């Protein structure tokens with residue numbers, strides 16, 4: 001079978017192949033052996049990541065957070081088989097493409113997606129799923145009903161768009177507010193660096209996060225602010 | 239053509255260097271070395287710089303073969319760093335600027351490292367891993383700023399290594415990190431240590447306190463060499479991982495390692511293996527340029543000066559906190 005696999009891309013830690021599994025378009029995420037690190041460390045990290053990813057995908061389903069469906073886990077070959085969204089765009093690419101088409105309507109669409117992201121992250125946190133790597137590379141937009149709209153306008157038609165969260169390798173289950181604060185801080189930093197032309201993006205997402213539910217929100221905000229202050233206070237000598 | 243002199247003293251190295259359009263004319267340095275088990279403190283470090291700065295300045299001028307009259311701009315480290323040592327260099331730089339009647343320019347230390355690395359290695363638009371005693375950052379350029387994609391959530395990697403060297407009472411000469419590196423080469427037995435990566439960020443305080451808390455027990459089963467080896471393997475794996483994550487996120491195929499920890503050959507080797515596994519290129523420099531030096535401040539200042547950046551004398555102060563992304567990169571327009 002491996003001879004027929006087509007490589008789609010090399011991600012942050014895995015190689016992604018596409019194939020057809022039981023008649024469905026499938027993506028194989030293979031956490032190949034990293035020769036730069038000690039083999040014992042590599043084995044333990046890889047096992048843990050595969051376990052985390054599979055577990056969180058399942059948990060998201062119960063929580064009502066859309067993720068690729070999980071088809072198969074193969075620890076031996078370090079692979080996860082999952083639903084492949086053939087027609088999708090990462091939120092990162094969506095925002096980068098916005099630049100060329102800036103008009104007010106498109107900005108409203110971005111606000112709609114920011115709200116969606118905030119609500120979705122909150123939903124994960126309510127279910128104690130800490131994503132661990134919240135960046136716009138790990139969020140996909142897909143169509144609810146497949147359309148024939150041209151690629152450059154399709155993703156602006158927000159009433160027909162759904163948000164999918166992917167890449168749960170660094171995720172874990174934890175009830176503490178500290179981890180939620182760190183998760184938000186990681187997201188904020190990724191947005192500031194990647195999408196510096198939209199400086200208000202995080203605050204919009206955070207507002208949606210806060211208003212989605214009130215439970216524990218004060219504690220989470222204050223933890224997030226602690227983590228953030230720690231970063232600002234460091235003097236960085238040398 | 240720009241000739242620039244640079245004064246660096248943000249931590250325990252005092253460096254003065256002179257550069258002429260990217261050609262290094264001199265690069266002189268003195269390091270304040272503390273006894274084993276001790277770190278450097280601001281007051282003593284400032285005293286060290288004060289006692290050596292005139293001699294280093296003379297040496298840098300002599301080696302360069304130029305006279306102060308030929309200098310176009312006097313550059314110094316504005317921050318980040320320790321207040322008192324920074325101030326020593328700022329005062330001498332201001333004095334020289336007034337004495338020689340030259341413009342002065344405060345330079346961000348981190349930007350100095352990045353631009354020096356780009357100059358030496360000719361890396362064009364790399365993802366930068368900046369690792370030193372006080373810094374651990376993953377940086378990439380976008381729209382006139384060096385943006386921080388990842389960083390440590392608590393202590394810097396150099397600080398983590400230095401503090402572990404102190405636990406083992408290793409010598410601080412030439413640097414604690416260098417001695418850890420040499421010990422690690424003889425380590426054989428790998429100890430599993432806490433591994434903590436959060437997206438493109440890392441946390442290093444957990445691994446240090448884990449080792450500090452049980453050092454006596456650990457030394458029963460592992461040699462100091464094994465512990466140095468295990469520490470390096472673990473923290474460097476974390477750094478390589480977040481660098482790779484940032485590269486995937488930014489679609490980058492170049493890595494540049496800068497900062498004092500960047501001259502660690504094991505780190506360079508691990509990064510090289512990661513790069514070859516994704517068809518990317520690695521760039522690194524040796525201790526002359528990785529470790530804090532004056533020429534990097536001169537070079538970054540010269541770039542800014544040539545692009546028209548100016549600083550009135552009354553703004554030529556120091557600041558302990560000065561983030562890499564605070565600086566407007568006037569000399570790049572890509």
Ligand SMILES: Nc1ncnc2c1ncn2[C@@H]1O[C@H](COP(=O)(O)OP(=O)(O)O)[C@@H](O)[C@H]1O
Pocket residue numbers: 009010011012013014015016027029068082083084085086088090137138166167168169486
């Ligand atoms: N189920 C999927 N359907 C479509 N594209 C996907 C899917 N999963 C991942 N991708 C694409 O592959 C990239 C890398 O996948 P990811 O799971 O994030 O791996 P890594 O941990 O290596 O970053 C994503 O950014 C996205 O572009």
Ligand SMILES: [Mg+2]
Pocket residue numbers: 011012137138167
């Ligand atoms: Mg990813």
